[in-house]
Amino acid sequence: MATEGTYIRTSGIRPDALLVELTGAYERGWQPADVLHITADGGDAADVPLAAAAVLFEATLSGAADRAPTDWVEQLRTIADRHPVAVPVTAHPDDFGAGLRATLPNATRYRIDGLAFTWKYLPRFARLTPPPSQWPHHRSAPDGTAAPAPDPRILDRIRGLLSKAESTDFPDEAEALTAKAQELVTRYSVGAALLAGPSTTAHVRGRRLHLEGPYIREKVLLLTAIGDANRVRTVWFTRVRIATVVGSVVDLQQVEMLFASLLVQATRAVSAADTAGRRGGATAAFRRAFLTGFAARIGERLRAADARATAGAAADAQIPVTELAPILARRSDEVDAEFARLFPTTRTARSRGVDADGFHAGRDAADSATLTPGDHPLAR
Template sequence: MGSTRTYIREEDLGAQALLDELSRAYERGWQPADVLHVTARSGDLSDVPLGAAAVLFDAHRSRAEHRAPDGWLRQIRSVADRHPPLAALATRIPPGDRGPLFGAALQHALPEVTRFQVTGLAFTWKYLPRFTVLAPPPSRWPSLRTADDTGGAPDPRILDRIRGLLSKAESTDFPEEAETLSAKAQELVTRYAVSAALLAGGDDASGIRGVRLHLDNPYAREKVLLLTAIGSANRARTVWFAKLGIATVVGGDVELRQIEVLFESLLVQATRAMTAAGTGGRAGGGATAFRRAFLAGYADRIGERLREADARATVDAAADAHMPVTTLAPILARRSEAVDDEFRRLFPATRSTRTRTVDAEGWHAGRGAAENACLTSPSMPGPR
């Protein structure tokens, strides 16, 4: 039988107020990864483990493991992986505890934490504004999650293979090898997504939702350009909240998971290529302008390559499904329209922005580097 460790309450750190503000933030549309992202951006990195402890304890007391939507649960597990001692601490506190034992346990796990720091973080969370609700908050979770609550995410085995291919692409020193892996990735992503759309049986809005990705400086705006290019090629829409450093991508479940994986890998490849390119002999502000232009050019060319690969794969997917492409195209068009409808519902007041004037040499250097980027998604089988 398991045992529950007893913590003696030494000082009231105000932990209950912190947990209360976290719960209220969730009800206003924030999710665990969002809260910790803005906490890290607040300037005091010592707040991050404190925030993580609160998130993990709250997940334990709300029985998130058995009740939360799949995307929410992935966020909790990611936090636990980054903070193993805090995750262990959370599970040793009885789920029914409303704060006192959590406050005492904090003093053992994070002895430097003060009441001033706890109340300061609670104050920060208190004034988080309303955010678009992308997933049900804990108050709306079922008593027990069912299979239908896990969404239409791709087969984990497929994602594992995608990650394996991308890992090879990120580690190779040979552009030709990355190029060989390259366009096949998006083609295989498209085939898988088309199969999922056909299996939806004409339910064009099936599995369409939004997910948030958190981007940090430097060059956050240019990173969003890359994310937007990847999303657009996969029938998804992207909106950027610059003040928060958060992008929301709206699309189908299958596409969203693969967009995340592709973006993570292509960002690694873009950063490596940018570092290898140097600064074109510039220094100071000129070097910054060159790098921004490099990443913008990289994103532009990646978008072109992904769309080209998607077009080829759509033809192949139609052949696999034994239907003319003229029959498949309207199905995918209706799917895109459903994504647009959901995007407008979630974000009725957005505006488009244009890329600023950029360093021409950096732009073309970035486009050239994108020619050697591997677009392979880590979970798809290789070409036959």
């Protein structure tokens, strides 16, 4: 985001221009949560309430609550919860400026111009859901992009467990809460694959995750390792710090839950790691390597757990594992096809050298991470 020292003024921009540039960004593939993320990432915290006000004002004007895809509506709900200041909505977008002056006194002409200028030049993004111009007059039930979703009661339990795990100051309590969340995730995912059967086409879609520093590259490695173990493809956009994961609804939810859980464990482990004798850049290099090793080992453990879960699920269902494996392979093929459609020109990121001590320390910490209740550290 431009600051007062670097911003080049453009003349004639009015407050309602924010709405024009916002809808333009939506047509280029951006979604409400993406717009808030890129605004916050610009570095000027005062721009975020202004961005939220524009997003929510536009949502009311466009009738998003009744017309937008369900994922879009959920993003709007989250934004409204985090930014409760609402701009009164009138019959015409030209009145947006008057509403801003009434609710956000610090929304100066200078700030409005800068935000509109930024949104105007947001690049094209892959469309994960239809933009507002393609919404129906009234969303059907389910809407055109909806798919059978995981049981919301289970998701609420998982989110609650992970929230408690992230907020507690006691590592043992956090580990127990995370283990329980992972148990619910694994049990539900395997059961969903069995219930779908061999002839059901998976509902494959993309979902964006907004990552924050420090050590973003290493966090992407962890996300990718978790996704690879769960038939989910990951692409990372460095400049905007947004990852897109592509997979079935159930597998995407599993990856998000595991990522949140294991990121908590990785953060605690790297904070507790012995960095004695290292300073400055050496400490940062150790921690980057630590998280790289953690991600690599977690990927190995999850792939092994997936193989065991597949065999166990087949045994519980009294079917040969050879009948279950093709179902999962077919879903992987469907994910690959959708990924190629959304991102036809991706490239594989190259690895870089890391601190050997940190890398192996991270692998050791990953061996101690819990994947299911009763799971013990691997013998070494």
